[in-house]
Amino acid sequence: GEIASMMDVPITKVIGTCMSLGIMVTMNQRLDAETLTIVADEFGYEVQFITTDIEENIEVVEDRPEDLKSRAPIVTVMGHVDHGKTSLLDYIRKTNVIAGESGGITQHIGAYAVKLENGQRITFLDTPGHEAFTAMRARGAQVTDIAIIVIAADDDIMPQTKEAISHAQAAGVPMIFAINKVDKPTANPDKIKEKLAAMNLLVEEWGGKYQSHDISAKMGMGVNELLEKVLLEAEILELKANPNKPAQGTVVEAQLDKGRGYVSTILVQAGTLRIGDYVLAGKNHGKIRAMFDERGHAIKEAGPSTPVSVLGLDGAPTAGDKFNVYEDEREAKQIAAKRTQLIREQSVRTQKHITLSEIGRRIALGQFKELNIILKGDVDGSVEALSDSFLKLSTEEIQINIIHKGVGAITESDVLLASASDAIIIGFNVRPQGNAKMLAEKEEIDIRNYSIIYAAIDDLKDAMEGMLSPEM
Ligand code: GDP
Numbered sequence: 517g518e519i520a521s522m523m524d525v526p527i528t529k530v531i532g533t534c535m536s537l538g539i540m541v542t543m544n545q546r547l548d549a550e551t552l553t554i555v556a557d558e559f560g561y562e563v564q565f566i567t568t569d570i571e572e573n574i575e576v577v578e579d580r581p582e583d584l585k586s587r588a589p590i591v592t593v594m595g596h597v598d599h600g601k602t603s604l605l606d607y608i609r610k611t612n613v614i615a616g617e618s619g620g621i622t623q624h625i626g627a628y629a630v631k632l633e634n635g636q637r638i639t640f641l642d643t644p645g646h647e648a649f650t651a652m653r654a655r656g657a658q659v660t661d662i663a664i665i666v667i668a669a670d671d672d673i674m675p676q677t678k679e680a681i682s683h684a685q686a687a688g689v690p691m692i693f694a695i696n697k698v699d700k701p702t703a704n705p706d707k708i709k710e711k712l713a714a715m716n717l718l719v720e721e722w723g724g725k726y727q728s729h730d731i732s733a734k735m736g737m738g739v740n741e742l743l744e745k746v747l748l749e750a751e752i753l754e755l756k757a758n759p760n761k762p763a764q765g766t767v768v769e770a771q772l773d774k775g776r777g778y779v780s781t782i783l784v785q786a787g788t789l790r791i792g793d794y795v796l797a798g799k800n801h802g803k804i805r806a807m808f809d810e811r812g813h814a815i816k817e818a819g820p821s822t823p824v825s826v827l828g829l830d831g832a833p834t835a836g837d838k839f840n841v842y843e844d845e846r847e848a849k850q851i852a853a854k855r856t857q858l859i860r861e862q863s864v865r866t867q868k869h870i871t872l873s874e875i876g877r878r879i880a881l882g883q884f885k886e887l888n889i890i891l892k893g894d895v896d897g898s899v900e901a902l903s904d905s906f907l908k909l910s911t912e913e914i915q916i917n918i919i920h921k922g923v924g925a926i927t928e929s930d931v932l933l934a935s936a937s938d939a940i941i942i943g944f945n946v947r948p949q950g951n952a953k954m955l956a957e958k959e960e961i962d963i964r965n966y967s968i969i970y971a972a973i974d975d976l977k978d979a980m981e982g983m984l985s986p987e988m
Pocket residue numbers: 595596597598599600601602603604644696697698699700731732733734735
């Protein structure tokens with residue numbers, strides 16, 4: 517409606533144009549930037565985007581290099597079920613008490629910080645697994661600096677190990693391997709390293725670039741050395757933030773506590789958060805009434821890479837929501853109201869993710885350079901054959917990336933990865949499992965199923981040439 521009146525053309529014509537592009541819209545619907553550009557172009561207009569007032573009058577002031585101070589790395593632990601993620605997090609939580617302060621880490625607030633003997637800090641996200649990691653990423657939040665991939669030395673590289681690796685790689689997050697359970701007589705760490713090497717992940721002690729350490733999370737063996745390797749990796753990353761500005765960060769978790777009201781754990785990523793600050797987090801807002809660290813101690817301020825649970829928001833924001841501090845309470849409230857409205861409108865939102873039938877159009881527009889594919893199949897042979905053939909379809913204009921491949925049904929975690937990485941999912945003789953189908957519909961992820969290798973290759977080829985007929 518709005519764009520029609522801006523161009524002074526009948527609404528029906530705009531709707532018609534959208535339909536010819538394969539987008540069904542109503543007059544009240546918001547269009548994404550790309551569609552707006554194409555629609556306007558059809559009517560001879562060029563679109564100029566000015567910052568929307570939703571994103572949000574926050575003054576983006578570039579930090580001066582001298583204001584940047586090093587900050588602690590933020591680490592997520594991932595790996596196959598039962599390989600020891602929780603045990604590792606628990607061991608670190610129990611043994612590393614912030615030096616000079618009393619009391620162990622007793623509260624589960626979703627993240628915790630530890631201080632090593634050399635005085636350096638590491639912050640851990642306390643929800644292990646790549647699902648949580650990628651769910652946050654699908655919401656546009658990337659908080660993890662380094663991923664620890666836990667692999668049990670008495671087992672193998674399992675499907676979820678592969679998933680965790682793909683998810684970390686798709687996010688561009690460096691990995692450190694923790695080869696766990698080496699206390700067990702059946703443990704064979706070398707076998708794991710060999711298997712990693714076969715996946716092109718050569719560990720450092722074998723001349724590769726990936727750090728790894730043999731540990732026993734249960735006995736605590738090797739854990740300190742593993743943490744030292746985390747710090748080494750962090751040093752290479754040169755993680756820095758400006759502590760002297762209003763705080764920004766991401767919500768890690770939030771809940772309603774019977775006695776205390778809404779309690780949100782937030783991870784400060786830049787700036788310093790103080791009691792009394794007026795905070796906007798997702799569509800919730802409020803003045804910070806109290807802050808607690810992971811040991812339940814009340815604190816007055818929190819700098820970069822510090823997790824804190826805060827009281828004072830008017831609701832429970834969602835994990836992955838960004839938060840910002842506002843000087844003007846009124847302004848924060850206005851933005852919160854606008855966000856709520858926008859979220860309501862977007863429940864009938866236009867297509868957000870790439871689909872196979874969209875590819876040709878986007879390539880023709882010259883705005884599309886890479887196609888991310890997640891490939892699942894019933895047997896290893898066909899997965900490899902398809903993956904090789906897909907990669908060969910890359911052209912000068914468009915690069916095909918297989919961001920994850922594996923044997924087995926299409927899972928929720930595949931859909932999340934597709935959502936976070938704007939990928940399509942191709943299944944060969946496998947179908948979505950459990951809630952994966954529903955999630956794919958909600959996230960608008962294109963899942964294609966094939967049972968003939970050539971059919972899959974031909975479709976992709978056609979799609980890239982803009983020749984694919986839309987799927988029924
Ligand atoms: P998660 O599913 O990856 O979080 O795995 P858990 O931490 O829950 O561990 C699964 C099982 O493996 C539990 O019974 C742990 O006690 C056991 N486990 C974890 N780490 C070790 C280890 O280093 N050595 C031995 N022997 N058992 C371990």
